[in-house]
Amino acid sequence: MKKSTKKIVSALAGSSMLVSGAVAQAAAQPSVTVAEAQASEFSKVANIEGEFIFNQDQLTPADEVFNLFGTVLTGACAAPSFMTETSIETHYINVGGKMRKDYTVNLASLRDKEQTATMLCSCATGAASANARITGIKLEDVLSLAELSEDVNTVTVRGADGYGLSLPLQYALDHKAMFVYKLNGENLPCGTQFWVPETVAKYFTRNVVDIELTAEAELPAVEQRDEPLRAEVAILNKMAKDTFAPGDMLTFEGYADDCGSAVTSVEFPLDGGETWTAFDTDGATVERWVYWNFTMQTPEAGDYQLSVRARTENGTVSPLTAKLDFTVAQPAI
Numbered sequence: 001m002k003k004s005t006k007k008i009v010s011a012l013a014g015s016s017m018l019v020s021g022a023v024a025q026a027a028a029q030p031s032v033t034v035a036e037a038q039a040s041e042f043s044k045v046a047n048i049e050g051e052f053i054f055n056q057d058q059l060t061p062a063d064e065v066f067n068l069f070g071t072v073l074t075g076a077c078a079a080p081s082f083m084t085e086t087s088i089e090t091h092y093i094n095v096g097g098k099m100r101k102d103y104t105v106n107l108a109s110l111r112d113k114e115q116t117a118t119m120l121c122s123c124a125t126g127a128a129s130a131n132a133r134i135t136g137i138k139l140e141d142v143l144s145l146a147e148l149s150e151d152v153n154t155v156t157v158r159g160a161d162g163y164g165l166s167l168p169l170q171y172a173l174d175h176k177a178m179f180v181y182k183l184n185g186e187n188l189p190c191g192t193q194f195w196v197p198e199t200v201a202k203y204f205t206r207n208v209v210d211i212e213l214t215a216e217a218e219l220p221a222v223e224q225r226d227e228p229l230r231a232e233v234a235i236l237n238k239m240a241k242d243t244f245a246p247g248d249m250l251t252f253e254g255y256a257d258d259c260g261s262a263v264t265s266v267e268f269p270l271d272g273g274e275t276w277t278a279f280d281t282d283g284a285t286v287e288r289w290v291y292w293n294f295t296m297q298t299p300e301a302g303d304y305q306l307s308v309r310a311r312t313e314n315g316t317v318s319p320l321t322a323k324l325d326f327t328v329a330q331p332a333i
Contacts, residue, residue, distance in 0.1 A: 043302030050296035097213035
């Protein structure tokens with residue numbers, strides 16, 4: 001019998017990924033225990049086989065980044081209609097605190113220090129992630145004119161609305177924090193955005209106007225992603241139809257990330273979690289998500305549920321799995 005290859009409709013548009021509500025729905029389902037799997041109505045295939053590939057360059061379109069995080073005050077840069085794009089020449093940041101002399105820096109004066117990098121942005125308390133190419137100036141370069149007191153250990157970046165959270169200065173420098181003004185090549189509608197790699201989005205202050213440097217008796221704690229959302233994983237396919245023929249080749253796709261720890265494998269079962277087939281993500285780095293594709297041949301007729309989880313370099317397995325149901329049936333004669 002001739003095998004046909006079918007790619008279940010995904011959220012892809014060209015070379016970019018459209019992150020939709022399906023992401024949160026997929027990521028928010030609880031893991032399937034062995035006991036639950038035994039009582040499941042789904043057919044089972046142990047030790048599922050298939051072809052797995054991944055990359056870390058898949059980008060979330062700029063508009064989707066704004067839509068995904070923009071409704072949250074502490075999240076990424078929103079794009080309300082009353083705001084207009086601004087050029088680098090209008091980006092001024094005041095630098096003050098425990099230093100010899102306060103000063104104001106125009107980011108345009110540091111254009112020769114401009115950097116572009118692909119980075120992950122993750123919500124601390126929700127199932128939301130985005131991978132974007134950002135352009136801006138590193139915090140280290142903005143502070144190059146500062147003559148700081150030796151005991152300065154904390155940096156607070158504030159936006160025009162007064163919002164700002166404190167970070168240990170060394171943490172921000174070590175993580176190569178940036179003042180971003182372009183996302184995927186487009187100017188940010190709010191002017192600037194403070195990005196801190198491997199750090200949750202609530203620190204990503206928008207429309208930056210002030211940097212305050214202080215000496216604190218106790219360093220501020222850096223908030224981490226909620227434990228139930230670590231090693232987050234999602235299936236991004238949308239079912240064009242829910243029935244396939246035995247022997248069809250189905251391609252699923254999605255992403256996995258753990259804000260602060262590199263993903264080392266993506267794992268799949270087709271038996272409710274009794275057996276997991278792991279595919280290594282050799283070379284995956286911590287600052288980007290793992291965007292994966294998994295192609296498998298459909299088994300005999302039955303109702304099935306594909307699950308997926310991620311594992312990180314420290315051995316953490318995603319507490320939540322993503323799932324997608326599909327049906328295999330013999331074609332009508």
